[in-house]
Amino acid sequence: MTIPYRYYDIRRVSGEVTQIDVDNGKVDQAGTSFFDKAVIRVLGDKGWGVFSVSGKEADCEKLSENFIREAYATSKVTTVDITIKDTPSSIHSVPSMRENPADVSLDEKVSILLDLYKSIEGRDIVSRRINFIEKDETVSFSDSHGHFYEYHLCRNGFSIMAVASRSGIVQMGYERDHTISGLNIRHRYDLAHEAANRAEHLLDARPCKGGIMHAVLDPELAGVFAHEAVGHASEGDLVKEGSSILKGKIGETIGSPLLTIVDDPSLTEFGFCPVDDEGSETKRTDIIKNGILMSYLHSKETLASMGNGDAGHCRGMPGIEPIVRMSNTFIENGDSTYDEIIETCKSGILLKGSRGGQVDPGRGMFQFNAEYGYIIQNGELTDMVRDVSLSGEILQTLHSISLVGNDLALHPGYCGKGGQTVPVTDGSPHLLLNNAVVGGCEID
Amino acid sequence: MKLIDEILRAAEKITDETEILLARSESIGADLKQNDIAIGNRTQGFGLIIRVINNGKIGVSCTDNPDSWKKCLDAALVSSRFADPIPWKGLPGPENLSQEPLAYDNRITPDPDLIMELISQLKSGSDKYPANITSGSASLAWSEHTLANSNGLLYSVKGTSAHISLEMIAGQSTGFEHDASWNLDLIDPEKTGEKAAFFASKGQGGEEIKTGSYDVIFSPTAFSQLLDAAIIPALSGRNVHTGRSFFAGKSGQMVAHEAISVIDDPFDTRGLANCAWDGEGMPVKKIPFIENGILKSYAYDLRTAYRYDQTPTASAVRLGQSGAPSIGNHNLVLSGPEISVFDEKGIFVHDLIGAHTANPMSGDFSVELSSPFFAHDGELCEPIRTGMISGNIFEILFRIEGCSKDTRTLGSSIIPYVRISDLTVIGRGS
Numbered sequence: 006m007t008i009p010y011r012y013y014d015i016r017r018v019s020g021e022v023t024q025i026d027v028d029n030g031k032v033d034q035a036g037t038s039f040f041d042k043a044v045i046r047v048l049g050d051k052g053w054g055v056f057s058v059s060g061k062e063a064d065c066e067k068l069s070e071n072f073i074r075e076a077y078a079t080s081k082v083t084t085v086d087i088t089i090k091d092t093p094s095s096i097h098s099v100p101s102m103r104e105n106p107a108d109v110s111l112d113e114k115v116s117i118l119l120d121l122y123k124s125i126e127g128r129d130i131v132s133r134r135i136n137f138i139e140k141d142e143t144v145s146f147s148d149s150h151g152h153f154y155e156y157h158l159c160r161n162g163f164s165i166m167a168v169a170s171r172s173g174i175v176q177m178g179y180e181r182d183h184t185i186s187g188l189n190i191r192h193r194y195d196l197a198h199e200a201a202n203r204a205e206h207l208l209d210a211r212p213c214k215g216g217i218m219h220a221v222l223d224p225e226l227a228g229v230f231a232h233e234a235v236g237h238a239s240e241g242d243l244v245k246e247g248s249s250i251l252k253g254k255i256g257e258t259i260g261s262p263l264l265t266i267v268d269d270p271s272l273t274e275f276g277f278c279p280v281d282d283e284g285s286e287t288k289r290t291d292i293i294k295n296g297i298l299m300s301y302l303h304s305k306e307t308l309a310s311m312g313n314g315d316a317g318h319c320r321g322m323p324g325i326e327p328i329v330r331m332s333n334t335f336i337e338n339g340d341s342t343y344d345e346i347i348e349t350c351k352s353g354i355l356l357k358g359s360r361g362g363q364v365d366p367g368r369g370m371f372q373f374n375a376e377y378g379y380i381i382q383n384g385e386l387t388d389m390v391r392d393v394s395l396s397g398e399i400l401q402t403l404h405s406i407s408l409v410g411n412d413l414a415l416h417p418g419y420c421g422k423g424g425q426t427v428p429v430t431d432g433s434p435h436l437l438l439n440n441a442v443v444g445g446c447e448i449d
Numbered sequence: 450m451k452l453i454d455e456i457l458r459a460a461e462k463i464t465d466e467t468e469i470l471l472a473r474s475e476s477i478g479a480d481l482k483q484n485d486i487a488i489g490n491r492t493q494g495f496g497l498i499i500r501v502i503n504n505g506k507i508g509v510s511c512t513d514n515p516d517s518w519k520k521c522l523d524a525a526l527v528s529s530r531f532a533d534p535i536p537w538k539g540l541p542g543p544e545n546l547s548q549e550p551l552a553y554d555n556r557i558t559p560d561p562d563l564i565m566e567l568i569s570q571l572k573s574g575s576d577k578y579p580a581n582i583t584s585g586s587a588s589l590a591w592s593e594h595t596l597a598n599s600n601g602l603l604y605s606v607k608g609t610s611a612h613i614s615l616e617m618i619a620g621q622s623t624g625f626e627h628d629a630s631w632n633l634d635l636i637d638p639e640k641t642g643e644k645a646a647f648f649a650s651k652g653q654g655g656e657e658i659k660t661g662s663y664d665v666i667f668s669p670t671a672f673s674q675l676l677d678a679a680i681i682p683a684l685s686g687r688n689v690h691t692g693r694s695f696f697a698g699k700s701g702q703m704v705a706h707e708a709i710s711v712i713d714d715p716f717d718t719r720g721l722a723n724c725a726w727d728g729e730g731m732p733v734k735k736i737p738f739i740e741n742g743i744l745k746s747y748a749y750d751l752r753t754a755y756r757y758d759q760t761p762t763a764s765a766v767r768l769g770q771s772g773a774p775s776i777g778n779h780n781l782v783l784s785g786p787e788i789s790v791f792d793e794k795g796i797f798v799h800d801l802i803g804a805h806t807a808n809p810m811s812g813d814f815s816v817e818l819s820s821p822f823f824a825h826d827g828e829l830c831e832p833i834r835t836g837m838i839s840g841n842i843f844e845i846l847f848r849i850e851g852c853s854k855d856t857r858t859l860g861s862s863i864i865p866y867v868r869i870s871d872l873t874v875i876g877r878g879s
């Protein structure tokens with residue numbers, strides 16, 4: 006009997022993960038694990054049926070009818086008519102790597118990291134750790150329209166942690182770098198020094214005084230701001246469900262005219278998607294242009310129901326159905342120099358580095374945490390402060406951006422949503438925010 | 450079991466000791482988008498984790514394909530060559546532990562009707578207050594874990610779980626609630642729906658508050674996020690001995706108010722996945738981490754206990770990509786003096802935005818409040834629009850005024866509502 010599906014696709018991801026953990030000079034763990042997962046989605050009479058299985062049973066080129074039947078059967082509980090939009094489908098080539106991590110032995114990687122470890126040094130450093138991860142994956146995709154794609158992508162990177170302690174105070178310096186452009190652990194002594202110096206300097210840093218003040222965000226933290234405050238709220242699934250304050254605001258001025266925010270999965274950075282996880286072509290989407298909300302980020306489903314934006318932003322972890330996600334999200338350069346921004350701020354705080362953030366896009370509130378900061382007085386940096394957070398309302402904060410720098414820099418990381426974690430890049434030039442809410446334990 | 454025998458036989462000639470964990474799981478579920486079920490899903494999972502020990506050097510590898518166990522065993526062997534040796538004292542042998550499942554409900558079956566019933570109860574509960582559903586879910590899962598090692602240990606256990614969640618919105622006020630248990634009788638979808646609707650609906654029209662010092666009542670969800678961010682990592686023996694724990698060197702000292710205890714009780718009946726052995730097959734037991742304010746114990750798996758010459762505490766859990774055992778806890782129970790936490794005026798916070806950004810070393814945090822209300826006279830009263838709370842998690846342990854009798858089980862923690870005095874809240878009001 007033929008199965009009355011309206012659409013199906015299958016994505017299989019197989020590969021290896023190599024992890025090395027160097028903890029206080031000892032190799033705690035170094036080794037490789039293997040994975041092979043597949044997910045089949047079928048659009049049934051009403052909504053989606055999704056079936057996740059081991060990849061070894063699932064051949065993308067000749068998908069077994071049983072899997073389609075299983076996925077179709079799971080769609081029987083759905084109660085809403087879902088339609089999807091036909092989208093342009095093509096694949097970008099994966100750039101070649103400078104040095105393929107797979108060509109370097111585990112032996113050599115371990116000795117590079119043990120050598121790098123020695124550079125995490127300082128008088129008050131009491132704990133040092135380096136974690137390396139290399140994920141080599143082959144992705145194959147096919148759908149009921151006859152598209153078939155296969156690509157291979159290797160992501161690798163490392164983090165360095167230094168802990169300093171003096172007179173009962175403990176502080177941490179943390180540096181990381183992840184990339185798709187090949188092995189990135191050689192000659193990274195700069196990051197090791199940076200982590201150790203930061204941890205030591207933070208011992209002398211003051212706790213931050215909380216309150217409302219002008220804030221300068223460095224490119225890393227401003228990138229997290231773009232991601233948390235705007236990126237999530239522009240995701241088509243949240244807009245469709247009614248849990249985004251950006252719903253119904255296309256064409257409206259929602260922020261400073263200096264502000265342009267982009268998500269570009271075709272950019273060959275850490276969040277690169279040669280094709281998205283439902284076979285749509287990936288390309289640059291301008292979410293906000295000169296302060297005006299232009300586009301949402303979409304899947305085939307959310308594009309069909311909401312319009313206003315591009316598909317190609319649908320991503321999933323291996324074996325899990327894809328949902329609307331960001332990839333490489335950044336604020337475009339403006340024309341202010343860093344010195345102008347600090348000088349114009351006059352009195353306030355410079356926030357640097359990121360310990361992550363979170364957003365409630367329906368309520369329009371976000372929070373993110375800087376690793377450290379400097380008090381700005383009379384247009385100059387003064388004392389270093391630690392543990393400083395910023396929170397705010399998305400719409401109000403977008404209008405309070407008064408200067409945008411000309412020094413855009415991108416930072417790789419990971420983003421979690423709906424229990425799925427995907428690699429992303431965030432970036433921005435320096436930004437000046439007027440009257441930001443800065444958290445700190447001391448108040449006037 | 451044939452697979453386990455085969456692997457153990459192949460490994461015995463080339464390793465000192467070998468350990469195998471086999472996990473099989475299945476689940477079904479449905480996702481709500483607004484008022485309708487948009488997605489039905491079903492998963493089948495398999496995991497094989499092989500750990501080998503040679504001359505005190507530990508190697509590990511995992512695969513989700515049972516046919517490729519040889520590749521996995523080879524990778525574990527290679528991995529053991531790189532590891533730094535430790536004074537290894539052996540994997541546990543078999544003990545006479547009950548293999549009766551402690552977290553298995555035979556009514557949880559792959560029945561789509563049961564999923565539909567849970568969803569319908571969630572929705573019916575949500576009708577109690579005017580608000581709109583944005584998304585929600587219900588899922589049911591089964592698993593079977595078999596742990597075996599070359600010392601003749603062979604334990605196997607089945608488990609079930611049921612999970613529901615609902616997100617709602619009214620105007621610009623959001624409400625989220627969830628519930629999970631191994632036992633169908635211990636989840637309450639009506640109540641879960643009602644609470645999500647309550648927070649969305651009643652959270653509207655909140656006033657901004659002034660910056661200042663307030664008494665704060667943390668929900669179990671909010672307080673468990675602070676525990677996860679700094680307290681639990683600080684109890685890990687590995688962090689203690691590598692200089693990454695605030696609690697290092699403080700054993701026997703007061704680290705909390707004298708009425709506060711933090712105890713890992715693997716057999717507490719409120720637990721979600723109780724089991725008589727830990728991730729390495731060690732028999733689990735009650736561990737008092739903090740007793741009447743005094744730091745009594747740290748958590749150890751075998752590797753860390755052997756490396757630093759400590760007594761293992763059977764605190765190994767299996768998380769993370771490599772599947773290697775790591776240090777965790779089973780049912781971390783926080784208890785303190787019982788009071789009516791909502792009687793005196795204070796700020797109630799249901800959830801925190803950004804708790805994971807707290808400083809795990811120093812315990813300093815500043816996070817945005819989610820669904821905050823002024824509470825007094827035993828009830829949640831006036832909603833608060835926004836607020837950012839700052840403090841230090843380790844200091845807070847000394848400032849706990851009291852805890853509610855009610856608790857919630859959140860993952861591997863069992864937590865009451867907790868009232869703290871004098872916390873800094875940054876407000877936007879003037």
